[in-house]
Amino acid sequence: MATKAIILPFLSIICLFGCNITPNKESKMEKKIVIAHRGASGYLPEHTLEAKAMAHAMNADFIEQDVVLSKDDVPIVIHDIYLDDVTDVASKFSERKRKDNRYYVIDFTFNELQTLKVTERFNPKTGQQVYKNRFPKWKASFRLHSLQEEIELIQGLNASTGKNIGIYPEIKAPEFHQKEGKKISEIVLKILSDYGYHSKKDNCILQCFDAKELQRIRKELKSELFLMQLIEFPEETKHLDFFATYADGIGPWYTQILDKKVEGRWQFTDLVAEAHQLGLKVHPYTFRADALGEFTSFEKMVHTLLIDAEVDGVFTDFPDLVLKFLEKQNHEF
Template identity: 70%
Template sequence: MNSRKIVIAHRGASAYLPEHTMEAKAMAYAMNPDYIEQDLVLSKDNVPVVIHDIYLDDVTNVTEVFPDKKRKDNRYYVIDFTFDELQLLQVTERFNPKTGKQFYPTRFPKNKGNFKLHSFEQEIELIQGLNYSTGKNIGIYPEIKNPEFHYENGKDIAKITLDILSDYGYKTKNDNCIFQCFDAKELERVRTELKSDLFLVQLMEFPEETKKLQHFATYADGIGPWYKQIIDKKENGKWLFTSFVSDAHKLGLKVHPYTFRADQLGEFSSFNEMLQVLFFEANIDGGFTDFPDKIVEFLAKK
């Protein structure tokens, strides 16, 4: 991994097209990020499906197509459907299944277009095919979702995913693939028990996990925190930071925070301010964004 800042297309070009659709991935590819992200959940017949969650009812029309396949909690789970059944669903912009309201109102209109779910293999073939036809070399950045839930349902998502990666030539740190997971126990297993030599990123969600950086460094090559774990506060017009990034760098860990959204600026006055503060003042190594074009352009100007 080189020292320049990298751009990771979060769920594809998800600011412009429904997340994790092939269309969002093709659009992201054309924006020249360094990596395109795939979230993975297994189908009933063990096909890794590219979708952000173990649920289907906030990005598809599953309630209309399979009304009787919901579980006791009224949710619809990817794992209860074969890959062929999943192909019958329409994918749409993310919405709240209780209210039907779209999450990001200014993004692609809900229930428009003709989008489908696809497998991890199909997406790898799209990206490798485009690398071949364009001469570019854009990487993949898969995340296995909720391994514990998969175990409870009798499935080993890590092993299935690593086997597919290996089949497509992603085996070592040089192979343009970064493998990520929130579950620390499982990511450590990927390194030690499953003996993967891929570049591993430990995703982080909770403040107390910052105390575990030293342990993460024993098996991971990088960490993926929420960007707010890096910022402390603004004082006299100047941003102050936690010791997070410098602590990680001292341990040799790369830092790839999530998620940079131009339509969700939080404490920043503009998207450029957000990027300047995190990429250059806080000195992160890369970031996940729904707007890959904007960060690619921003970094090119630097």
């Protein structure tokens, strides 16, 4: 199949899902929100502009950007500080790996990074595609891009479609960047400000796993953006009082909300209730229709967390499916 037949142009993708959408005037943080995790990554390779255009066409409330710095301080949208599990860097720059046999974004200039081909995520040791039924590995042509380029795409699509879809950047591995002499938080905040994202009223949520760094962003760097503290480990859920001193919400792994089943129904931990008592929004990650974990169906997964557990929004690789679920819920009520 020709690559032109595989990838629709941005405009075709947009029109496929509906161009004439009236902007939602309701405050997004007052309703259940859908965050396109790395874009519409269930359908197109993660963190490509094509995946972001598709997520915009699907009407996700926010589109996520993971941000890592290049050697010349350009913020690159990619999930990890590594290149070798989503690009062909190993074949193009075989001599540039570090002692741990990994290839780091920070070791390449922006111009060098743009020469790499991006593909569906795979295991660099085995070459096996992580999600085997997603977009075929090494098919079509995808490239890395900067945070600025993605913001301009999303803002441009907002202008041309009349929508108001937000951005949800994550500052990746700030301690690693600092050890490399890079001020990633300052660089990202400057770019966000340059593009009109200054405060909680703006359509931007900034997230980070590093609590120390997110607190520094609020207190030392004096950011007034909506800040989300990501949570990876169970012991971190005990620090909600501390998180509430600088953050506006938390992003836990969804399993941290689940407790046990009683007569076939999930019971929940106190995480969501305690967060809400502190005024924190809760956006768990990651909802995947092809990785259901403890659930028998994607709809059951979404209903359990979004409705029964009363979380405020979800990160998902399949934003269209969550939006269809919410539309169905609205019709039922």
